[in-house]
Amino acid sequence: MKVRIGGIDYSIVMSFGLRSEDDGQEIAGIIDHEIATIGLDAAMASPVMVKTLWHELFHAIVHTTGLEVPEGMDDCKWASTFGYAMVQLLADNPWLGSWNGATQDVDG
Numbered sequence: 001m002k003v004r005i006g007g008i009d010y011s012i013v014m015s016f017g018l019r020s021e022d023d024g025q026e027i028a029g030i031i032d033h034e035i036a037t038i039g040l041d042a043a044m045a046s047p048v049m050v051k052t053l054w055h056e057l058f059h060a061i062v063h064t065t066g067l068e069v070p071e072g073m074d075d076c077k078w079a080s081t082f083g084y085a086m087v088q089l090l091a092d093n094p095w096l097g098s099w100n101g102a103t104q105d106v107d108g
């Protein structure tokens, strides 16, 4: 799978036993902007996988846009907030995932 963010196609790779390159700790997801790859731990339950992907997508959005996180908040905390918010929004409003802006497709 690939996802295009800011004109860059990131590969999404799922694998078991994903670990941080920094400290070897187990991690749920990781993004490498140099090789445009998002890694996800394949052992995660599906909803957690989706949340983690949104978390990593947020990191990519920050990276590609130069967006700055609010002072006093680290980018992973902000990405987690965004990740959970996106999962909840799409779960509660499934039409959002495929809506193309056409007014006749909006119900209510």
Ligand SMILES: [Zn+2]
Residues within 6 Å of the ligand: 055, 059, 075, 076, 077, 079
């Ligand atoms: Zn993060």
